[in-house]
Amino acid sequence: MGEAADFVVVGAGSAxxxxxxxxxxxxxxxxxxIxxxxxxxxxELMPxxxxxxxxxxxTDWxxxxxxxxxxLGLAGGRMMVPRGRMLGGSSGINYLAYVRGHPGDFDSWAEGGASGWSYDEVxxxxxxxxxxxxxxxxxxxxxxxGTDGPLGVAVRAPVLPGAQAFVEAAVAAGIPAGDYNGRDRGGPAGLVSLLQTTTLAGKRASTYHAFLEGKPEIRPNLMVLTHAQVTRIVIEGEPGALRATGVEYVDENGATQVITARxxxxxxxxxxxxxxxxxxSGxxxxxxxxxxxxxxxxxxxxVGQHLKDHLQFGLFVPAPGLGVSMVSMGIAMGPDALRAPAGPLPADPADDxxxxxELEGLRAEAERQVTEWFTTGSGLASSSLYDASAWFSTGLGDPHTHDAQxxxxxxxxxxxxxxxxxxxxPAAYFADxxxxxxxxxxxxxxxxxxxxxxxxxxxxLTSPDPREAPDIRMNYYDDPHDMAVMIAVVRRALDIVDKLREAHxxxxxxVPPxxxxxxxxxxxxxxxxxxxEDLARHYSFTVYHPTSTCRIGSVVDPDxxxxxxxxxxxxDASVMPNVVSGNTNAAAIMIGEKAAELIARDHGLTLDEFVGGPA
Incomplete structure (x- = not known):
């Protein structure tokens, strides 16, 4: 007989x-x-x-x-789809932007039938x-x-000159400054800000660190199984009366186990x-x-349909005095980041x-900076370098929200x-x-x-074996609307670059030769x-925001x-009726919070706090 629990949660990620x-x-x-x-x-702690x-x-699937x-310009013509494979999931490998989405995103969900998911309710x-x-x-x-929850949210310290210059350039280009996580994200003009990030004292605040690490993970009523890949949901009963009764998984020794969910x-x-x-699972x-x-x-x-993801095209600009060099980053990350074969320090620290x-001075400075980050949370290592962002409307559609970032x-x-x-x-993208x-x-x-x-x-699916990677088809730019918006957003980004050029x-x-x-x-x-358009078709990159493959109203009900x-x-993010207008991690965490209360109310559980209205 395998383990039994009241609730079995599959996946220790953002939700x-x-x-x-x-x-x-x-x-x-x-x-x-599991x-x-x-x-x-x-x-993982170092942003x-x-x-x-x-x-x-x-750490990555x-x-x-x-x-x-x-x-068209990517290796094999295929897009990377990083997904976190560790406690904390993708909140442990993402670029830490804490972005909730536009209030209109959630109101649109509710208007489309996802009752309980309006902005005021989430x-x-x-x-x-x-x-x-x-x-x-x-x-x-x-x-x-909120100021007393478990999830650290902060602005990096110190503020990078390039990030501050970007905010000023966006303001000069007509995008006002504001709180993008506020109750009003501005009208069509939008707003710009330094990013709020999921960090605490300069360290990554993944959902593992925020919600599990420490006292929660040693609760006697919580078992955390790692290196355990779920292979099937056990579903029993006849058509019309089916019930999930547990999960089957393969443990770290390769043995198949079953956990029953009461x-x-x-x-x-x-x-x-x-x-x-x-x-x-059928x-x-x-x-x-x-x-x-x-x-x-x-x-x-x-199931598996309606996949939405964000794409971005990066305008690469030389920025002396504003950009951060890789040498600076290597020093900030400590001596190990400077070791051979890529760096100037010996591969073996015993050879130091x-x-x-000159190399001893470099090693000492790297040690000083990484120690400063670890003890004070300050320094270059304290953020992913994705440090500022703007949102606005192109006017091409989707009036309920901002369609551009x-x-x-x-x-x-x-x-x-x-x-x-x-x-x-790089030899194809850069002339030199x-x-x-x-x-x-x-x-x-x-x-x-x-x-x-x-x-x-x-x-x-590519196979009935869940250990085989699925066939992921992004279908980017299938709708011509998306390319029209991309062209409009690139033009606005070029305006900001022009303001950066004027000021700095x-x-x-x-442009690739x-x-x-x-x-x-x-x-x-x-x-x-x-x-x-050619640049976008060759060199657009995912922003790592897949959603909507088990969306509310199609695969699951509003609960x-x-x-x-x-x-x-x-x-998780798969239940979003539509992708939010911004980075998706904050909304995925919100879904976890709301789901926990929905489940607790259904089963009469006592949580430390309920913030939602009556069921």
């Missing part, structure tokens, strides 16, 4: 960690949280170490996707999580924020993992399941005793990251990659990001719509219960 922590506040209930990965590595956590099988109408859950550390560097709508199974495996697990489009050899228990045509004076990444990265993480050959991406080059990326895509992708003398936007020649473009000349199967809910 799952929240749900397990909250449900286990009631000491009379037993909760099991995670395919392990504990976060030490590098600047984001790229190290991607393309790493210990390392999926890639068919990019549809994008990806705002208490955002506040419940948040422990905002206020800063004089950004405007704050105090009534919209009350509910809660699926929080994310917008890729949740539909995949539903389908391998809940999904009948024809597709039968084609791959899975017996269909519930014909649910929308024989360093020449422009972000600032204060570093241009190096050749290894362009090739390994971004999947771009050694100069553009040299260790001492100071450059920035201004990121044009449409945030209300109309195109929809899908998740399909930044260089011209880099082959595309420049194809369109007759010369440095400094105005870009044609055709060139912008997140799976249609057709009792005792089973989905609670």
């Amino acid at each position: 799952g960690a929240v749900i397990a922590a909250r449900l286990s506040e009631d000491p009379t209930t037993r909760v099991v949280l 995670e395919a990965g392990g504990a976060p590595p030490p590098a 600047a170490a984001c790229p190290v956590l991607q393309v790493n099988p210990e 390392m999926y890639t996707a068919d990019a549809g109408g994008a990806g 705002l208490p859950y955002f506040r419940k999580s948040e422990a905002l550390v206020t800063s004089g560097e950004v405007p704050i709508d105090a009534e919209a924020h 009350n509910e199974v809660v699926l929080s495996a994310g917008s890729i993992g949740s539909p995949q697990l539903l389908m391998v 809940v999904g489009p009948r024809e597709h399941l039968e084609d791959v050899g899975v017996a269909c228990r519930v014909d649910a045509p929308d 005793g024989s360093l020449p004076p 422009i972000g600032l990444f204060a570093c241009g990265y190096n050749a290894d990251i362009w090739q390994g993480v971004l999947r771009v050959d 990659p050694e100069t553009a991406l040299s260790p001492t080059a100071e450059s920035m990326l201004v990121l044009a990001n449409p945030v209300q895509p109309h195109s929809e992708g899908e998740i399909l 003398g930044v260089g011209e936007v880099q 082959a595309l420049a020649a194809k369109h007759g473009h010369t440095p400094g000349a105005e870009m044609s719509d055709a060139l912008i 997140l219960r799976v249609l057709g199967v009792d005792g089973l809910r989905v609670a």
